[in-house]
Amino acid sequence: MIRFLTAGESHGKCLSLIVEGVPAGLCLSADDINRDLRRRQLGYGRGNRMKIETDSAEITAGVRNGVTLASPISVIIQNKDWENWKDIMSIEDKGDSSISDRSFSRPRPGHADFAGGIKYNQKDLRNILERASARETAIRVAVGAIAKKILDEINVFVTSFVTQIGKCSIANVWQFMEDARCLQFKSKIDFLRFQERIDSSPVRCPEPEAEKQMIEEIDSTKNSGDSIGGVFQVMAFNVPVGLGTHVHWDRRLDARIAYALMSIPAIKGVEFGLGFELAKRKGSKVHDEIFYDSEKGFYHRTNNAGGIEGGISNGETIVVKAVMKPIPTLTNPLKSVDLISKEPFMAFKERSDVCAVPSAGVVAEAMVAVELANAMLEKFGSDSISEIKQAFKSYMEYIAKY
């Protein structure tokens, strides 16, 4: 099992990761991680921070000569902005120099400031903000990149795109799902070509008309000092039938993916396949009929389930959507109360994104990849890549003969 811990404050020196459970024999370099770190920084609507930070990972343990050792892997991402925050975020006691105009006691509605300040008895809410900030999601992308490398070994590929920002959405998302379902990437190069098509859009939306409207929506939101959320879809291609299990609640693949997605800041809902649309349809218009062909074996003609039935992958593309709420830090702040004076005030303002849905999609890919890699390691062994590939090969032969 992959287990990971992260540490790091938003304006602290660095973000750190320790990830355990990565098998021996996996080729891994900092570039594998940096590619996804760059993808997380894409996206129309991000704040100035993205211009300061060009994230780059340093692997400090668990890899030798470009190959994993099965020992814990440690990764660091430096915060470039740290130079400007050294005194404020000093680890050593700097006396009064850590108290500055960066300290605040007027919680931002929608953030962890209020509940965290009371829970941890903090009067300077910076002590909550720094860890609650979504800066931490950069290091999650790092663990996701490692998980994706494990999945590459069995040709499983994970990506995402934005389906909605504010009221603007892809006109026919169902059609888009159908098209995506038909894609069976033979190689990583084919997959990367598909992913680059999505990433070349400033909002990571592959439909030009929707993309244009989404950009306009972000611009007008920014001009009015507001923020906006949206929906993205994560897809995992070439997932074999049989990952996850129905036998216990916490081992169901859909439950594990939903948990992982809900752990991302600002994600407030998750749906698989047709999702909430299921409520409107009769069973006969929902469930994916099963067919057999001597060439391709068992298959479905539809994928309304989103690739998981009974907590087990069913061989179709895994399709999961998540909704991101609008960013809570606003240029025109909402009403709040100063936790010290108890006087009403407008909430604290900090440099912030207007819309981070395109980036959140990349973070979500990482979390889905971690859960899929875990399910894969459970099924095919977890000590070495050669052992896993051997087990996978004989499992696929078994399915072919079933």
Ligand SMILES: Cc1cc2nc3c(=O)[nH]c(=O)nc-3n(C[C@H](O)[C@H](O)[C@H](O)COP(=O)(O)O)c2cc1C
């Ligand atoms: C990629 C990403 C970027 C984010 N950027 C910001 C931001 O710039 N400003 C902000 O106030 N919230 C941002 N958020 C959302 C907050 O971190 C989140 O709303 C907050 O921690 C409260 O958690 P909750 O929304 O899950 O309750 C971002 C979230 C993600 C996933």
